[in-house]
Amino acid sequence: MDITNVLPAECILHIISLTTPRDACRLAVVSPAFKSAADSDVVWEKFLPSDYKLIISSSVSASSLITSLSKKDLYFHLCHHPILVNNGTMSFALEKEYGKKCYMVGARGLCIEWASTPNCWKWTSLPESRFPEVAELVYLMYFWFCEVSARLDTRILSHRTNYAAYLVFQFGKPISGIQRTRIVSGVYIERINDKGRQRLFQEPCKNTLQLIQDRKDGWMEIEMGEFFNKNGDDGTLLCSLHDFDKFGTSLIIQGIEVRPKKG
Incomplete structure (x- = not known):
């Protein structure tokens, strides 16, 4: 039985958002329905820190990232490209596996x-x-x-x-x-x-x-x-x-x- 025919899309989104970024990437290859859910902004918003907008907006060089990237792309950008904050005296990044x-x-x-x-x-x-x-x-x-x-x-x-x-x-x-x-x-x-x-x-x-x-x-x-x-x-x-x-x-x-x- 195809679970996507039983569960509404909102339920699939919620379930994936309760997992981890690694799990979401794995679930994206299960089916087109799972890929759509696993790549959605709703899911990756949950993986980003709750104050990520405030942190990014304090960076002069990176403030445009919020509007220019999807939430998934933003997540991985912050994993691989630390941004300068606190007037350039500190950098901020995300740990890739759990978004710490x-x-x-x-x-x-x-x-x-x-x-x-x-x-x-x-x-x-x-x-x-x-x-x-x-x-x-x-x-x-x-x-x-x-x-x-x-x-x-x-x-x-x-x-x-x-x-x-x-x-x-x-x-x-x-x-x-x-x-x-x-x-x-x-x-x-x-x-x-x-x-x-x-x-x-x-x-x-x-x-x-x-x-x-x-x-x-x-x-x-x-x-x-x-x-x-x-x-x-x-x-x-x-x-x-x-x-x-x-x-x-x-x-x-x-x-x-x-x-x-x-x-």
């Missing part, structure tokens, strides 16, 4: 110790960066200590989601005589779990190079820590990289990305 929110705080949006000291940090532009400027650590003073941190309001993140924070960077020019690779980083939510802050910070890593992962966009990343955003309570997420030694080269920071953690 992903944010990256660009270098100009980070709190970087001695960022205004030319002998320590150099601000430059790179064609492969999604942001107009990146920060290059060229010299580290004062006992090889420097803190780089990002703050995000937990209310803008997807609820009931396990997130991880990642430092997104590249290596620059070699610096002679410096070969140590220690790093301490972590995440915690201010006003929510202040007492557990020290427990959440990772121990110094002696094999940092082994934890570095290559990204598809040509950059590298290292996980700083993870947290569970239960209900988007009124807290501030702090992602902090501190007390780290150089890697034998200058360090070019594009930003700190917060995205759902797989597995």
